[in-house]
Amino acid sequence: MEAHMPWTAxxxxxxxxxxxxxxxSPKSNIRRLCKQFNISPNTGYQTLERYRAEGENGLRDRSRAPHRTPLRSSKDTELAVLSVRADHPRWGGRKIASHLKFFGAAVVPAPSTITAILTRNGRLKTSPKQSAHIWLLAMLHNDGNPEELPRSIIGHPDRQILLQRLKRGHLGDRRRSIAIxxxxxxxxxxxxxxxxxxxxxxxxxxxxxxxxGGAAALFAPRISPLRKFDREAVKKAVFSLLHQPPSNFxxxxxxxxxxxxxxxxxETGQPAGDDVIRKILKEAGYRWRKARVALTSNDSEFxxxxxxxxxxxxxLRADEAFFSIDEFGPFAVKAQPGRALVAPNEKTLVAQWQRSKGCLILTAAIELSSNQITHFYSTKKNTDEMIRMxxxxxxxxGNRRKFYLSWDAASWHxxxxxxxxxxxHNFFAGCKGPTVETAPLPARAQFLNVIESVFSGMSRAIIQNSDYQSVDxxxxxxxxxxxxxxxxxxxxxxxAGVKVWGKEPTPSRFSEFNNCKDPRFR
Structure with a gap:
């Protein structure tokens, strides 16, 4: 006899x-028959016993339901669950259980029991994931029919924007719309x-x-906090290189x-692509083909x-002082141009040809540790004025032990x-007064002179847009x-400098990546 699959017929x-x-039948071997029908001996003996006791009726499938279910939910409980489900067709077991508990139901089944009740009564035809997929597909093919939209979104002021982004937006916008x-x-x-x-x-x-924030906040472009051109370390490295001649490398x-x-x-440990460097330079206001934004010193000892x-x-010690020194001017005392806040249709004009009311040269020094300015007015730019300073x-x-004087490479410096x-002075000072030492800046490196930042802030605050009637x-x-x-x-x-003092473009401290020189002030 051929071997059978389990109960094959x-x-x-x-x-x-x-x-x-x-x-x-006589001389039958039950274990061999079980092997031929591909069933276990236990199943074979059980089937044979049921046939002897009940005949062919004993061979029919029996119900697998338990004879008694003492923990099964009562009919009233099932009706309460089905009633809540009828009022809220989208609610699942957890929400229905919370609702029954909130309204003081005598018996509140577990969420899993409520899910079983809904399944048993045909109220859960598909799984939540299947329902979501079906609904999302329907929304993607929705042409704006309000009946197919959620009720809470029909009267929303941003409904049309959501539907427009859903139909015509890029993938990210469509995801945002359909998620809402x-x-x-x-x-x-x-x-x-x-x-x-x-x-x-x-x-x-x-x-x-x-x-x-509604649709405006939902679809607003996100600005990554990890953008390389916004990192201060990368900016400092870029300007540090630009301030040196290429021959140094x-x-x-x-x-x-x-x-x-x-x-x-x-090579210096701050990798940055062309686009990043270009973005940094553009945001700093620099352009490559204009002399006014020359950034490089040609000093071989830079x-x-x-x-x-x-x-x-x-x-630098507490009994020492470091001074950044330079001159501002000469500039003529007359009506000066500049940016100003004006009313609509109002124009401010400055005559190109004016009679000067006088001329000024300002000589000033800033002590870097205390941020204090010392200044006076000069008639010329020469060595005598530096000695006077x-x-x-x-x-x-006079109470300091040592001075450091720093200035650019002008001839009188x-x-x-x-x-x-x-x-x-140093010979006669000895131990009685401060000694003086110079710390000259590299040639053509005015951008490193901290006093230039103060001059630029002063110019914007009180020189531009001015029309002083006299030198005094x-x-x-x-x-x-x-x-x-x-x-x-x-x-x-x-x-550090503070913007309130004339919006100084860089902090009033020495740094190799500073750009103290205002390109609008020559």
């Missing part, structure tokens, strides 16, 4: 009857996230944005080009001079007469500006 009933008849519509339709969070391939965190963020060029900047940035200044500042500083800061005067009026405004600035930093000591 036209029906299981016929297979059981064939087995029973063969097993009751699904949430307002009461679909389960897990089902929505599974259907749209979203994380729960992202889905909750979409819902929160829409609840707080073994490049046989007199000016930088983008490929070289990108390569050196990578690095050595820079390191010397940095070493002085890093070890040194004497003024010695009189004001490096004259033989000036250095002879400094040497003579202009001097009074400048004196008041520096007096108020010094008072502020005495009351609030710090080395």
């Amino acid at each position: 036209n029906s299981i009933f016929e297979a059981r009857r064939n087995f029973a008849l063969l097993a009751l 519509l699904a949430s307002r339709n009461g679909l389960q969070t897990g089902a929505i996230c599974s259907a749209l391939n979203l994380s729960r965190q992202t889905y909750r963020r979409y819902v929160r944005l829409f609840d707080e 073994g490049i046989n060029r007199t000016t930088w080009k983008m490929a070289d900047l990108s390569r050196i940035m990578k 690095s050595e001079k820079l390191c010397h200044i940095q070493s002085i500042l890093s070890g 040194m004497q003024v500083l010695l009189a004001r800061y 490096v004259s033989k007469k000036l250095f002879e005067c400094i040497d003579e 009026d202009a001097k009074a405004a400048i004196d008041r500006y520096f007096s108020e600035r010094n008072a502020h930093f005495r009351d609030h000591p710090r080395r």
